[in-house]
Amino acid sequence: MGKIKKTVYPLEEILIRHFSNHFERLSSHDIPKVTKMRREAMAAFQQTGFPHKKMENWRNTDMEGVYEEELAVFDREIPFEKALSEIFLCEVHGFEARVLSVLNGSFYSSEEEKLTVDKNGVIVGSLAKAMQEYPELVEKYYGEIMQQTDGFKSLNTAMAADGVFIYVPDNVEVENTFQIINILNKPKLVINVRNLIILGKNARLRLLHCDDSVNHHAGFINKVSETYLGENAELELYKLQNLNNETALLNQTAIHQSANSRLKVNVLSLNGGLIRNEITDLMNGEGAWSDIRGLYLMDQQQHIDNQVFVYHNMPHCNSNQLFKGILDNEATGVFNGYIYVARDAQQTNAFQRNSNILLTKTAQVDTMPHLEIYADDVKCSHGASVGQLDNEALFYLMQRGIPFDDARMLLLYAYADAIIKEISISALRISIEDMVKRRLRGDLSICDRCVLHCSNPASPVIFDIDLSKI
Amino acid sequence: MRDEKKNKDVLEEVTTGEYKYGFVTDIESDQAAKGLTEDTVRFISKKKNEPEWLLEFRLKAYRHWLTLEEPDWALLHHPPIDYQDIIYYSAPRPKKELENLDEIDPELLDTFNKLGISLEEQKRLSGVAVDAVIDSVSVKTTFQDTLAKHDIIFCSISDAVKNHPDLVKKYLGTVVPYTDNYFAALNSAVFSDGSFCYIPKGVRCPIELSTYFRINAANTGQFERTLLIADEGAYVSYLEGCTAPMRDENQLHAAIVEIVTYDDAEVKYSTVQNWYPGSKEGKGGIYNFVTKRGLCKGRNSKISWTQVETGSAITWKYPSCILLGDNSVGEFYSVAVTNNYQQADTGTKMIHIGKNTKSTIISKGISAGRSNNSYRGLVRVSKNADNARNYSQCDSLLLGDKCGAHTFPYIKTGNDTAIVEHEATTSKISDDQLFYCQQRGIDKEKAIGLIVNGYAKQVLNKLPMEFAVEAQKLLAITLEGSVG
Secondary structure: OOOOOOOOOHHHHHHHHHHHHOHHHHOOOOOHHHHHHHHHHHHHHHHHOOOOOOOHHHOOOOOHHHHHOOOEEOOOOOOOOOOHHHHHOOOOOOOOEEEEEEEOOEEEOOHHHOEEEOOOOOEEEEHHHHHHHOHHHHHHHOOOOOOOOOHHHHHHHHHOOOOEEEEEOOOOEEEEEEEEEEEEOOOOEEEEEEEEEEEOOOOEEEEEEEEEEOOOOOEEEEEEEEEEEOOOOEEEEEEEEEOOOOEEEEEEEEEEEOOOOEEEEEEEEEEOOEEEEEEEEEEOOOOOEEEEEEEEEEOOOOEEEEEEEEEEOOOOOEEEEEEEEEEOOOOEEEEEEEEEEOOOOOOEEEEEEEEEEEOOOOOEEEEEEEEEEOOOOEEEEEEEEEEOOOHHHHHHHHHOOOOHHHHHHHHHHHHHHHHHOOOOOHHHHHHHHHHHHHHHHOOOOHHHOOHHHOOOOOOOOOOOOOHHHO | OOOHHHHHHHHHHHHOOOHHHHHHHOOHHHEOOEOOOHHHHHHHHHHOOOOHHHHHHHHHHHHHHHHOOOOOOOOOOOOOOOHHHOEOOEOOOOOOOEOOHHHOOHHHHHHHHHHOOOHHHHHHHHOEOOHHHHHHHHHHHHHHHHHHHOOOEEEEHHHHHHHOHHHHHHHOOOOOOOOOOHHHHHHHHHOOEOEEEEEOOOOEOOOOEEHHHOOOOOOOOOOEEEEEEEOOOOEEEEEEEOOOOEOOOOOEEEEEEEEEEOOOOEEEEEEEEOEOOOOOOOOOOOEEEEEEEEEEOOOOOEEEEEEEEOOOOEEEEOOEEEEOOOOOEEEEEEEEEEOOOOEEEEOOEEEEOOOOOEEEEEEEEEEEOOOEEEEEEEEEEOOOOOOOEEEEEEEEEEEOOOOEEEEEEEEEEOOOOOEEEEEEEEEEOOHHHHHHHHHOOOOHHHHHHHHHHHHHHHHHOOOOHHHHHHHHHHHHHHOOOOOO
């Protein structure tokens, strides 16, 4: 299956042509390893092409529409004019984030802030720049964590020129939350972004990763993030997705967990034409712990696909997955959770749960909670459910005088709360709570752009910056 | 039950070493040549004196089969099957009969005793030429009388083609079309024989129908085809296979079972499969690729699959229900046990199409030794299946640290009134339970048998009584020696 070469799509051609025509520019910042990887990956991509519905992991997500689009590759650097953080005015009370912006695939900042080294040794900035200044660091981790399992990952390896680089040295706990904002502001772009995040021993980081649209143009973002957690390191990762209906976002994250490291992931998908989140958690050290949660609220004809792969490669690891979704109108949802327990990975605890609420007859959900277990001293369970709001609960609320609409909202909100309450940054939690409420009421559209001023809707929302100028 | 003859083969192999050599040569005329071509298909059809339409059906299936590739999505690993190295038809042949039970392999006898199979039956199963044969003839006659009284048709599918061609023509391939999958196409092209059963309107079949006692029981061969039709208001409980170890020289089995139920009809289909699983080192054993599907065509109809799978080196089997009629019900109860190097990829499909349809899936997998046991299932609720309800529970039990237990459920829901629930757990036998049993004086092996039986109870309870008792013992026997 899949061996037969199918038709070549317009987008495929565009990408391959761009690669051969602009290879020099594409690889201008590379370390030799990355240049070599690009060539190999492009060869692999030409072999496999884009993933298609015949492939097991792609059977429920049809990206054909994207492949047919005449999108342009954008690889020029945009001169820095104004910090995106100013445009997006992140004024959440008590929430201080250090904003890292990626605009149309390139790290966007003034020249002196392209790559900064803090007092505590934390290195933050552009990946392209990091390749030049810290080649040995990049060389050690780049491409080592994410396996090239399908065409998109090969494509990203071949084409991605920039993205965010974060290095937290051993024993450093970062106090601020880092916030990556990923934005497209030009019409009809295909973007390959690559992030590399390294946490040393006992390091600690909180990261908020936002994908937003600022217009209604079609676009396709193919993103690969590689994350390395050293021994006893701790990462809290929040992903927030609020995109327009024309944008397709492919978010591929692979995390290497060393012994006793802790990982918390929270994926909140609020809007987006087509979103696919792939999270690969490689538990390669004993005693690793992870908790991966997600909430998706989709309507219209939006499509959400969450793919979570947890590999228990070593004994004494714990993992937990909980994904909840509410699907309205003609929205479609996919959940594919996968737990793998290797031989001899004894004393494993792995749990997985996916539940869905369908609000209309036309919404659809496919869920595949898979287990593959080769060790016997394990406790693994998974569950999946699809259903509606509890009629009795609804009745109870209504007989207490709460109108139907409010009661329904209350129950939906309570349902979503299991995910939101896990957000440990309280200021962020409050603003997201607020946002989910508005999303459920139908008030939140992508016009709200950055989500982080939702906590105080009364405050003036500053949006009147002419984005065409940046 | 497959057939007595094959049992004999094994026994002969074990007991009389020289026998098989002189044997193969003189029946050549009754065998198709090795390999599969259009000629083979024609040969089989001609041998069986089949009408033109059936030959056409076979040929269409064969031509379609040529266009297909062997599926590789299941979690099964086996050396590639050479489809040209198989004899696709060999006529049933007479065997030398044994004088008495003393000639039987003592190991086999031991198993019979453990299963609690009566002496008479033991003889019949192992093909000892004693009164048992007469007994079974009398049994057959009683059965035939009873069935005839109720106008129930129960015969081999070859007979059905001759005597009830309209019925066969109407239903053959309607539930599992030859285009369905690779093995279904293969079976449709070369099926050798099988059972046909028709229960007329309003008839409740008074006995448990079983291939084991089937009238005209013949060598059904490796490509078995079963067609079961329950007309309005009919009920039948059908048993396939038996608990006794079935040894068989055929490496590849590709069977099809089709069931159709009309309004208010109910079919209960139970299988116990205990074919040769291969040696402890994983050599040999049967490859079992089965397509089983039931169509709940009428309102309020019901199909219930119960299976106990303990044999075969490779099991690839997904008994399914298409719930087309409103208020129809599908059930799947399964216990699959794998030991040593066995591999099983089994499960079910529940396709909800009608309104108010209900399905229940209870699957219990037990892996031991170096085996791999997967549950793979689909629950699909289509747009118009209002108020569909599904409950699935798939538990896996691991005995030993070299085996694997896997769960691959697929849930597709396209209706907002549907309620679908899936739950699965994987664990090993708790040390506490084991300790409790042992400190009460039950040895470890027996204790595991006891716990495993308790674990599988939910499914075993669904089997017809006599079967259930044997199946319980069978579980314990299959797991023998798996406790290290």
